[in-house]
Amino acid sequence: MPKNQKQNIPKFGEVYQKPRVDYRGERIDIDSLVDQEFVIQEYKCLPSKFGTGTFLLMQIEYKGKPYILSTGSQVVQDQLQHVERKPPFKTKMTKPGRYYKLE
Numbered sequence: 001m002p003k004n005q006k007q008n009i010p011k012f013g014e015v016y017q018k019p020r021v022d023y024r025g026e027r028i029d030i031d032s033l034v035d036q037e038f039v040i041q042e043y044k045c046l047p048s049k050f051g052t053g054t055f056l057l058m059q060i061e062y063k064g065k066p067y068i069l070s071t072g073s074q075v076v077q078d079q080l081q082h083v084e085r086k087p088p089f090k091t092k093m094t095k096p097g098r099y100y101k102l103e
Contacts, residue, residue, distance in 0.1 A: 023059040025066030030100060033069070033093040038062040040087045045077055056080065061088075073100045 023042070039061040045054050056077050058069040079102050083089075091102045 023057065023066075023068045025059070025068055028060070028062065028067040028069055030069060030071050030073075030093065031095075033060075033062065034095045034100075035092065036062065037090055037092045039090050041066075042087055043080060045080075048072065071100065075099050075101050 041059040041061055043056060043058040045056055047053075048055050053072065053074075054077065055070055055072045058071075060067050060069050094101050094103050
């Protein structure tokens with residue numbers, strides 16, 4: 001590689017973009033959304049800080065106000081992986097047993 005090309009190669013720290021989450025609003029407990037309709041504005045699946053696995057971080061609108069919802073629910077994560085369109089969309093949280101589910 002010519003010497004002048006080596007000088008133009010950026011360092012890792014210059015090109016790495018740490019995942020940013022700029023959600024707004026108060027955190028809301030998932031149980032307070034059971035059987036309630038709300039709008040998912042945006043969501044991200046992030047690595048869990050508690051061992052292996054992932055958790056879901058969502059920017060939602062509920063009763064006209066912005067909230068942040070986080071959950072480790074694998075069912076909800078799986079459902080959102082199969083959504084055919086990007087948010088926003090309306091949904092309803094249900095708890096048909098010991099797990100949460102979107103409808």
